[in-house]
Amino acid sequence: MAQKLQFCTFYLDGLLFGVKLTDVQEVIRFLEVTRVPLSSGVVSGLINLRGQIVTAIDLRKRLDIAPRPGEAQPMNVVVRSENCAVSLLVDQIGDVVEVEEDSFEPPPETLRGMVRTVILGVHKLDDRLLHVLDTEKACQVAETSEVAAIQT
Amino acid sequence: MPANDSDIVSEFLAESYENLDRLDRELVSLEKDPQNRDSLAGVFRTIHTIKGTCGFLGFGKLEKVAHAGENLLSLLRDGRLNLTPEITTVLLGMVDAIRQILAEIKTTGLEGDADYSGLLERLKLLQSSGAKPDAPPASPSAAPPPPVAPPIIEAKEVEKAVIQPAAKSEAPPAATGTASSETIRVGVNLLDNLMTLVGELVLARNQLLQYSNLVENASLQAVSQRLNLIATELQGEVMKTRMQPIGNIWNQFPRTVRDVALGCGKEVAIEMEGKETELDKTIIEAIKDPLTHLVRNAVDHGIELPEVRVKAGKPRTGRLLLRAFHQGGQVNIEISDDGGGLNRDRIKQKAVERGLLSPDQAARMADRETYNLIFLPGFSTAEKVTNVSGRGVGMDVVKTNVEKIGGTVDVQSTPGHGSTVRVKIPLTLAIIPALVVTCAGDRYAIPQVSLLELVRLEAEQAKTKIELVHGAPVYRLRERLLPLAYLRHELDVKPKDGAEAAGAINIVVLQADGRPFGLIVDTINDTEEIVVKPLSKQIKGIKTFAGASIMGDGSVALILDVLGVAQRANIIGETHDRELEEAVTGTGPQVSQKSSFLLFTGPDEAHMAVPLDTLARLEEIPASQVERSGTRWVAQYRGQILPLVNLAFALEERRSRRRHKKFFAAGAENARLQILVCNYKGQRVGVMVEQIVDIVEDSAEVRYPASRAGVLYSAVVQGQVTELIDIPAILEGSGIEAFQDERAAEVIQ
Numbered sequence: 001m002a003q004k005l006q007f008c009t010f011y012l013d014g015l016l017f018g019v020k021l022t023d024v025q026e027v028i029r030f031l032e033v034t035r036v037p038l039s040s041g042v043v044s045g046l047i048n049l050r051g052q053i054v055t056a057i058d059l060r061k062r063l064d065i066a067p068r069p070g071e072a073q074p075m076n077v078v079v080r081s082e083n084c085a086v087s088l089l090v091d092q093i094g095d096v097v098e099v100e101e102d103s104f105e106p107p108p109e110t111l112r113g114m115v116r117t118v119i120l121g122v123h124k125l126d127d128r129l130l131h132v133l134d135t136e137k138a139c140q141v142a143e144t145s146e147v148a149a150i151q152t
Numbered sequence: 153m154p155a156n157d158s159d160i161v162s163e164f165l166a167e168s169y170e171n172l173d174r175l176d177r178e179l180v181s182l183e184k185d186p187q188n189r190d191s192l193a194g195v196f197r198t199i200h201t202i203k204g205t206c207g208f209l210g211f212g213k214l215e216k217v218a219h220a221g222e223n224l225l226s227l228l229r230d231g232r233l234n235l236t237p238e239i240t241t242v243l244l245g246m247v248d249a250i251r252q253i254l255a256e257i258k259t260t261g262l263e264g265d266a267d268y269s270g271l272l273e274r275l276k277l278l279q280s281s282g283a284k285p286d287a288p289p290a291s292p293s294a295a296p297p298p299p300v301a302p303p304i305i306e307a308k309e310v311e312k313a314v315i316q317p318a319a320k321s322e323a324p325p326a327a328t329g330t331a332s333s334e335t336i337r338v339g340v341n342l343l344d345n346l347m348t349l350v351g352e353l354v355l356a357r358n359q360l361l362q363y364s365n366l367v368e369n370a371s372l373q374a375v376s377q378r379l380n381l382i383a384t385e386l387q388g389e390v391m392k393t394r395m396q397p398i399g400n401i402w403n404q405f406p407r408t409v410r411d412v413a414l415g416c417g418k419e420v421a422i423e424m425e426g427k428e429t430e431l432d433k434t435i436i437e438a439i440k441d442p443l444t445h446l447v448r449n450a451v452d453h454g455i456e457l458p459e460v461r462v463k464a465g466k467p468r469t470g471r472l473l474l475r476a477f478h479q480g481g482q483v484n485i486e487i488s489d490d491g492g493g494l495n496r497d498r499i500k501q502k503a504v505e506r507g508l509l510s511p512d513q514a515a516r517m518a519d520r521e522t523y524n525l526i527f528l529p530g531f532s533t534a535e536k537v538t539n540v541s542g543r544g545v546g547m548d549v550v551k552t553n554v555e556k557i558g559g560t561v562d563v564q565s566t567p568g569h570g571s572t573v574r575v576k577i578p579l580t581l582a583i584i585p586a587l588v589v590t591c592a593g594d595r596y597a598i599p600q601v602s603l604l605e606l607v608r609l610e611a612e613q614a615k616t617k618i619e620l621v622h623g624a625p626v627y628r629l630r631e632r633l634l635p636l637a638y639l640r641h642e643l644d645v646k647p648k649d650g651a652e653a654a655g656a657i658n659i660v661v662l663q664a665d666g667r668p669f670g671l672i673v674d675t676i677n678d679t680e681e682i683v684v685k686p687l688s689k690q691i692k693g694i695k696t697f698a699g700a701s702i703m704g705d706g707s708v709a710l711i712l713d714v715l716g717v718a719q720r721a722n723i724i725g726e727t728h729d730r731e732l733e734e735a736v737t738g739t740g741p742q743v744s745q746k747s748s749f750l751l752f753t754g755p756d757e758a759h760m761a762v763p764l765d766t767l768a769r770l771e772e773i774p775a776s777q778v779e780r781s782g783t784r785w786v787a788q789y790r791g792q793i794l795p796l797v798n799l800a801f802a803l804e805e806r807r808s809r810r811r812h813k814k815f816f817a818a819g820a821e822n823a824r825l826q827i828l829v830c831n832y833k834g835q836r837v838g839v840m841v842e843q844i845v846d847i848v849e850d851s852a853e854v855r856y857p858a859s860r861a862g863v864l865y866s867a868v869v870q871g872q873v874t875e876l877i878d879i880p881a882i883l884e885g886s887g888i889e890a891f892q893d894e895r896a897a898e899v900i901q
Contacts, residue, residue: 034708037643051352055688
């Protein structure tokens with residue numbers, strides 16, 4: 001029998017995404033974000049997660065998806081990446097989904113660009129596709145303009 | 153039979169590391185005093201303990217190494233062998249080998265497969281060769297150059313994982329193992345977690361206090377006040393658990409000095425003062441490498457060869473002095489040697505060769521600036537590259553590392569008499585006082601160590617007072633041009649709501665790399681003690697931020713890295729040149745002879761001033777906040793009660809002893825009172841003056857004796873005859889001490 005995998009799912013611009021359930025620390029509603037000037041655009045800012053300062057990453061920007069409509073407040077999916085908590089900002093939270101391992105397929109060749117490094121592939125659910133994210137990669141941020149500027 | 157009981161093994165490891173650290177010290181001191189049977193016995197016992205335990209745990213290789221060492225030591229102990237530098241070197245090599253095996257055990261649980269047969273061979277050899285009773289008495293000074301030590305790989309810093317009990321180097325070696333009941337071993341992780349939790353508790357406490365002030369509920373307020381006290385005390389105590397004596401890292405220096413000195417044929421004695429000076433663990437770790445480098449440097453470069461010393465009329469043995477002491481909320485560490493001092497001309501010559509200075513500049517450069525050139529990257533005057541120093545990296549790394557933790561380095565030198573490197577570092581990094589400012593709707597914290605002063609320009613002034621030097625904004629601060637930077641531009645932020653703050657301008661005068669500059673912010677909020685949290689790796693690369701902190705209302709604020717901001721604004725690059733220019737034109741030192749005064753108007757519009765360094769802060773409070781407590785006037789201030797003294801009455805009371813019914817003149821009930829907050833006998837006292845005028849720098853050279861009590865002298869300050877007020881004398885006459893009892897009584901209630 002094929003192995004079962006569990007994913008914490010969420011929506012971005014109507015698409016269904018998922019990260020491994022074991023990577024997820026918690027899911028919380030919107031928290032006030034303190035922006036970080038000069039950081040990469042992908043970093044939305046810092047949040048206070050019960051006394052711990054956590055970097056929030058705007059997954060829409062990370063995945064090259066159009067910005068979230070103005071008034072909508074994102075949710076925080078807090079994941080553990082290299083032993084550090086990182087919050088991924090998503091539109092809406094979905095269910096915890098259990099899938100068969102063999103429903104997985106790598107992304108098609110036509111998927112190009114940096115998104116390809118973040119999306120491991122898809123699981124074919126009955127009614128839609130579940131995009132599986134590489135948690136580590138999703139938390140990675142390209143060198144900021146600041147760093148580049150100082151190094152030159 | 154590898155031991156499988158990990159608890160016993162980790163206990164063994166921790167204990168052995170401590171023993172080894174002591175061994176290093178004891179062996180080096182033994183070398184100086186080979187006849188000291190007590191310390192020899194101590195060394196023997198330590199090795200014996202290690203040997204015994206590892207035999208019990210089944211670490212055969214370790215046992216073999218320790219055993220060979222023990223054999224050699226037993227000969228020494230029985231007086232059948234005399235300690236020579238050669239023997240010491242091999243014994244130290246054995247200590248290193250044991251460390252290496254222990255590190256291996258720690259990471260893999262096994263002893264590893266490094267080969268120590270060479271070392272064992274040497275240990276045996278010395279045993280037999282030196283065992284003759286007629287072995288020539290060793291005289292360390294005349295000893296031949298030591299043989300090449302067996303290949304030694306420095307053991308990793310595993311000791312860090314354990315907080316060591318208080319330094320006990322003075323205790324006799326036999327005392328260990330029995331005195332353990334008063335200290336317990338606690339993992340550093342646990343302490344870090346405790347610190348985090350206390351930080352959270354403090355935040356929760358702040359929120360509760362805010363809430364309890366809104367709700368009129370006496371019992372809630374009482375409870376929250378008590379919580380407040382307890383949390384503050386708890387915070388203090390937890391901070392203390394992270395404090396370690398600097399001796400913990402100094403203890404390895406005798407060994408370092410010995411190795412380096414032996415390597416370059418020098419004789420050096422190391423002395424230490426203030427070993428017990430305590431520092432936060434994170435700082436201790438951060439300064440370990442820079443200090444080690446400075447010590448090695450002092451031996452390699454600073455102290456001369458014995459023959460040279462003798463020729464110069466100095467004792468053969470060089471002296472290296474390490475001093476640590478607290479001063480003004482900072483820890484000072486000094487490393488002094490009595491060597492030849494820095495060679496001023498060679499430094500200048502090098503600087504010119506490297507294109508750092510023009511020959512003309514070099515010729516006129518002051519000594520102090522010259523010496524500090526050695527901290528520039530790639531600067532080394534060592535004539536030959538040794539394995540210790542001279543590679544041109546080092547001093548600049550020392551400087552960068554020290555500055556990273558908010559410290560400063562400075563070097564002083566007297567030709568022929570040696571040099572002193574002074575490192576100043578903050579006590580702790582975990583909780584620092586900071587100035588909170590607002591820029592484009594966000595709050596930022598600025599560490600107060602870099603803060604010099606605040607300047608506020610009203611709207612009309614702002615238009616004219618900020619001038620441009622070919623587009624670069626400057627402000628004339630006490631007749632010197634202060635380069636300005638707009639925080640908003642440097643951070644490239646726009647206000648969230650799009651509203652443009654107009655009118656008054658707030659300049660935060662900061663110091664970066666010894667140079668002042670003004671940072672223009674939207675609003676200056678307050679000073680606050682903040683808990684510093686590191687930035688995550690996603691944003692760590694941004695040089696303008698040193699960390700982040702959680703404010704009283706639970707939101708996150710970034711902590712500005714003043715050095716980073718200055719670099720971004722190009723302040724540092726420019727001013728480095730300026731510093732040189734000033735050094736050559738000689739304008740720099742003159743300024744330092746001046747002192748800063750706060751000018752204000754006193755009673756009857758008299759011109760008065762106080763030296764700025766007697767003041768803690770300046771405050772403006774509404775007159776309605778002044779309350780009466782017993783016979784005193786007070787105001788609530790930063791969660792404490794601030795006793796108030798009206799300067800006008802204080803000067804007058806000395807004559808009339810008249811009691812005043814009101815703190816301020818009639819009709820001033822709605823005015824805002826200007827208060828100078830001073831530190832006096834361990835508490836803060838507010839002195840009310842009529843009007844604060846300005847802060848000026850003046851030498852106040854023209855002086856005239858005081859005409860009344862409470863005045864130091866009259867002087868011409870900024871072209872005006874001004875009375876210099878003697879704040880302590882004023883407060884002396886106002887009975888402030890009695891106040892402390894009242895305060896204590898209140899706390900008890």
